[in-house]
Amino acid sequence: MIYLDNAATTMHKPPQVGEAMLEALASFGNSARGTHCGALDAAHTVYRARVKLAQFFGCARADHVVFTSNITESLNIALNGMLDAGDHVISTALEHNSVLRPLYRLEAERGVALDLVPADRKGNVDYADFERLLRPNTKLIVCTHASNLTGNIVDVRRVAEIAHAHGALLVVDAAQTAGTRPVDMEALGADVLCFTGHKGLLGPQGTGGLCIREGVEIRPWKVGGSGVQTYSKTQPEQYPTRLEAGTMNGHGIAGLSAAVDYLNERGVAEIEAYEAALTKRFYEGAKEIPGVTIYGDHSGPHAAIVTLNLYDWDSGEVSDALSERYGIATRPGAHCAPRMHEALGTERQGAVRFSFSCFTTDEEIDAALSALRELSGCR
Numbered sequence: 001m002i003y004l005d006n007a008a009t010t011m012h013k014p015p016q017v018g019e020a021m022l023e024a025l026a027s028f029g030n031s032a033r034g035t036h037c038g039a040l041d042a043a044h045t046v047y048r049a050r051v052k053l054a055q056f057f058g059c060a061r062a063d064h065v066v067f068t069s070n071i072t073e074s075l076n077i078a079l080n081g082m083l084d085a086g087d088h089v090i091s092t093a094l095e096h097n098s099v100l101r102p103l104y105r106l107e108a109e110r111g112v113a114l115d116l117v118p119a120d121r122k123g124n125v126d127y128a129d130f131e132r133l134l135r136p137n138t139k140l141i142v143c144t145h146a147s148n149l150t151g152n153i154v155d156v157r158r159v160a161e162i163a164h165a166h167g168a169l170l171v172v173d174a175a176q177t178a179g180t181r182p183v184d185m186e187a188l189g190a191d192v193l194c195f196t197g198h199k200g201l202l203g204p205q206g207t208g209g210l211c212i213r214e215g216v217e218i219r220p221w222k223v224g225g226s227g228v229q230t231y232s233k234t235q236p237e238q239y240p241t242r243l244e245a246g247t248m249n250g251h252g253i254a255g256l257s258a259a260v261d262y263l264n265e266r267g268v269a270e271i272e273a274y275e276a277a278l279t280k281r282f283y284e285g286a287k288e289i290p291g292v293t294i295y296g297d298h299s300g301p302h303a304a305i306v307t308l309n310l311y312d313w314d315s316g317e318v319s320d321a322l323s324e325r326y327g328i329a330t331r332p333g334a335h336c337a338p339r340m341h342e343a344l345g346t347e348r349q350g351a352v353r354f355s356f357s358c359f360t361t362d363e364e365i366d367a368a369l370s371a372l373r374e375l376s377g378c379r
Contacts (some may be wrong), residue, residue, distance in 0.1 A: 002328045007176060007305055009205060010197045011329075013259065017203060020258035024251040029251050032227030032241075032371050034079065042250040049257035050240070056260055058116055058184035059194055059211035064099040066240040067123035067209045067248050071175045071196035072098040076211040077243055078192045079103065079142065081218035085111040087139040090130060091166075093339035094118040094147045094154065099173055100339065103142070113137070122297040123150035127352045130162045138168045146176040149337040149353065150268070150296025150344075151279070151305030153177075157247050162190025170215065175199060176303045177261055180271040180358075200357070202263065203256035206249050218243060271358045275304035276354045278365055282306050285369040291376045295344050295351060304356040310375060315350035321350075326371040330354050 003011045015340050024045065029038025032048045046067070054062040068074045079102045083089055089106075091099055093107030093116055106112040117129040130141065146153050156172050163170045169191040174183050186195050197207030212218060223235040224245035235242055263271070276379070283298050286321045291311040299303070310318050319332035329367040334341055341347050354368060 002326070002366070002367055004097040004354045004356060004368060005329045006357040006360070007199065007303070007353060008199070008331050008358050010202055010359075012357065012359040013204075013255075014262040016258040016262060017255040021204060021215065021251050024254035028250050028254070030105060030227075030247055031098055033247075034227060037094060038152075045254050045257060046248065046250060049253050049260070052257055052260045052264075054211065055207065056264070057178075057195070058186045058213045058313060059193070060186075060214055061239075064212040064214060064239050066212065066243045067207070067253060068243075069174065069206050069249065070208040071194050074194035074196070074208050075099055075142075075171075076102050077221045078194060078210055079140075080220060080221045080226050081105060081243070082169070082171075082192075082216075083110065083112045083139060083178070084213075086137060088113040088135045088137045089114070090115050090117065090133050090141045091115040092125055092143050092154075092221050094123065094144050094152070095126065095142075095150075095337070095339065096144065096148055096173065096175065097336040097338070098175075099142055110164060110344075115153065117143075119192070119340060121344065123147055123152045123295065123340060123344060124297055125154065126321065127155070127158055127162070129187070130159060133356075134162070134166050135167070138163075138166060140169050140171055142171040142173070142359065143189075144173040144176070146303040146305075147296070147337070148176050148282050148305070148342060149335045149340045149351070151176070151299040151303035151307070153303065156188050156190065160191075164189065167184055169272045176305070177258075179268065179271070182268050185211055192218070197252065197259070198255045201259055203250045203259040207252040210243075212239065222246070229240065265356070272371050274358055275356055275360075277362055278304070279304045281362065282354060282356070282365050286293075286372060287371050288341070289369070289376050292372065295346070304360075305353060306331065306355075307351045307353045309346065309349055309351055310372065312349065315352045318352050321375055322368075322371055328368050328371055 028042040031042040172190040178195040197203030315332035324329040
């Protein structure tokens with residue numbers, strides 16, 4: 001199979017990821033639940049992973065790196081733990097449902113006021129809209145670093161400057177950029193950076209987390225066992241225990257730690273350049289194919305995503321044909337990004353997303369273009 005669905009999850013991982021997980025399966029006890037060698041082995045691995053990720057993302061304190069099961073949980077922890085009745089939050093039409101649905105629920109159940117910055121037909125935002133939507137009670141701006149549908153990059157540093165000038169905080173969804181381009185909290189101005197392990201970080205599914213700037217307070221979203229302060233009726237106050245109730249995915253964290261080692265060795269800047277070349281190769285070829293409509297703005301920095309439609313055909317039919325006839329994996333439909341599809345005018349047709357990784361080859365790009373040309377000629 002030619003796997004071009006990396007924006008959903010990376011299938012191809014560095015071999016050391018699986019090796020680290022297998023070793024952990026054979027040796028780990030439960031981190032922070034005992035002092036025997038199995039528990040300590042797990043605890044040491046989790047700690048080392050925190051340190052690596054803190055350095056990787058420019059988080060000043062390793063104990064402010066919190067592990068979760070995925071970025072959906074990370075975003076729920078951040079949003080539910082920071083917003084209260086009477087607060088106002090700004091987000092955008094570019095967002096994934098992992099941002100939108102928690103915000104809709106907070107709006108309905110907690111009385112949080114919500115405004116969304118619209119997107120134009122190319123999937124871009126007007127940064128003046130953030131300024132326009134600010135209120136005296138604006139607590140947060142939450143936005144994606146890159147659209148999972150179009151691949152458009154958001155200038156989150158600019159958004160951070162707007163937020164901080166008005167006393168608000170910035171929460172960044174880095175699902176589509178972590179591991180594929182340099183992501184530094186301080187450089188971006190992020191107060192909370194949410195990430196997932198199974199996409200560009202090349203780690204296993206079931207891993208993710210959030211990096212929290214010192215001084216930012218997030219209430220626990222879930223409470224329970226922590227391995228410490230057993231007789232307290234409330235969740236421990238200190239990070240990261242405050243936000244990590246229950247047994248962590250130690251085996252997955254071991255794999256994620258190995259993936260970060262690979263990324264550091266290969267170099268994220270090198271990966272960014274490699275994926276950019278793949279994306280350009282595909283984009284330049286696809287835009288010349290009769291019947292192809294490409295969405296998003298490819299004139300500037302861009303995630304390794306090209307999303308398109310072929311004539312007026314349903315995106316699911318095109319994706320199925322690519323899979324069944326050519327062995328090419330893509331993602332059709334709405335991509336959990338309803339507002340963006342509304343902005344692009346693709347609510348009914350959906351769209352076919354091609355997304356690449358540092359393990360995608362030029363030959364696979366060319367095979368996908370060849371398949372599209374053949375399908376285009378079937379009209």
